Amino acid sequence: MLFEKLLFFMLICFSIRRLAGILIGLSYLILVYGLYVPDWFFEISSLNMESRSPVSGYGSSTQTVNCGVRGSLKPPCNVVGLIDRLLLGEKHLYQRPVYRRTKECSVNSPDYGPPPSNAPGWCLAPFDPEGILSSLMAAITCLVGLHFGHILVHVQDHLQRVIFWSVFSVFLTLAGYVLELAGVPLSKPLYTLSYMFITAGVSGLLLVVLYYIVDVKCFQKPMILFQWMGMNALILYALAACDLFSGALQGFYLYSPENNLVIIFFPLNVSSSSKLTHLLRSYF
Template sequence: MSSLVVVTDTGVRTPLLQDLSPPVPHSDSGVREEEIVPLPSPNELDESKANPTDPKQRLVSLDVFRGLTVALMILVDDAGGAFPSINHSPWFGVTLADFVMPFFLFGVGVSVSLVFKKVSSKPAAIRKVMVRTVKLFLLGLVLNGGYFHGRNHLSYGVDVRQIRWMGVLQRISIGYLFVSILEIWLVNKVAVDSAVTFVQKYVIQWVVAILLGSLYMCLLYGLYVPDWAIEVTSMNLTSFASGYGSGTQIVHCGVRGNLEPPCNAVGLIDRFFLGEQHLYQHPVYRRTKECSVNSPDYGPLPPNSPGWCLAPFDPEGILSSLMAAITCFMGLHFGHIIVHYKDHMQRVILWSLSSLPLLLLGYVLDVLGILFYVSIWFAIKDQIFVSKWS
């Protein structure tokens, strides 16, 4: 016998799939309200990548440029001995190896413009810069080497009389310090919305850079270089210099504005402030025709070779580091263009026009012209801020 069961409808519906999330408030009408969020379109995804809010994001083109520069450095270091044509130029001219250092300095400038585009505390930022500068400089001293006693000496340790004060990392630290100070302290508080306001924001930096470049040119062509003497010791002599004996060699100069290896103002300043024993003892000009029978490679001294072939010379000296700082500034300036202008063609045009003063000022330096084309590569290749810090 069947029975009839009466079910009363209470108005409450139990879903088949239980939702354990917190209940959503109902409206007065009894209808459940839900917020519908549309999925982003592919264009919006690309736009979100191009304009992120995360400050720990990187400039891919800068990372690629750094990697290519490191690859170029490895190439010329390993193959430069076998192929002197890609090794550093003995003196005048430019080769593939001569681009490595300027490329690194250019990248430093671009990085500084991105790191310090917003500075909350100038004293804290400058302390960070000073600490990093000192670390780079000290690391450069360690990597230079050449001042430790060997097995045949009476004792082991550091001989401070032979320390080479300047070097590659020291030069990078000087350029980094220069552009960081410019970016932290010498930027006007102007909102960039046109080319005029862009110039107004960074005009003080340009004035300082042009003055520094002018100082370099004045010292290079205006300083009087007198005759000077070199003490030929066992530290100078090599297997290629068997014709020389220990003693004093006189280098005859008495000129101004000379750019040859023995009588330029760069060497004069380094010898005066650093001392000959603290300079690079195997300079690249020993591969010139005057100093090597195998030029442009190293080799024995030719007959009647000049005494300055054995003189030390620092390629990363004091005066030459001024123009290295200008190279960093060029990278800094292009970083400003990357920050304020997103259109690639605008970047190319602005960089071309704004680089003319420094290109004219540094016409004697072939590397500045090459950096112009590097910046165009940045402008065309760049996809700004699309990868993150690891």
């Protein structure tokens, strides 16, 4: 009798979470692909004045962005930016968005840098990757995490937990890749549905692996570093944002400072400090 009540409670909770997630996801898709994005203009912020140069082509402090489209997920004409500009205002948006590192907007791509001579006008436009629509998709991620937590609380057997988590994680991951193949790009700044599914699914699979190693097989000491990282996530984020990690790793080199760990493991055509900084920020 108790098991039946518990099962009924779990089904009700799961149904409510599933319904809420479906409604939020549908709202996101309808807005992103249904709203019309007209032409718009913006004033270049004083924070971006340093990016302007005689060769950049930004002769005016006001730039016009030509859109007039629906369903675009490109940087200048997506609905995510439109809603944030209308409801929050340009001055409340992030002035150095991630697309400032693209080839169209930076001569030092994939790092920040001055815009090339033929840079489009939207390169200096404000954009908030944690805006209103992105927060809606983040709410679905919270619902996914809540589902994992309910399994942890209401399922006591280790094997059953692993099975439930694994099935759910594989489903999320496959759904994300199917959406990507169907035309929904994997975009972190826009927090697309495919990005949400894939990141949630991969995170769930990683949880299964760590849970099996630490809690089932009791190999806890080798995982003490991950335990410390989980207990100090904000500190790690701050260290990554302040370039302290990259600076510390550059102290380990072979024969000369140019052959440091960052150069060896991340051989990109940008500064070694930026390589690890961008990598760490993408994870934390």
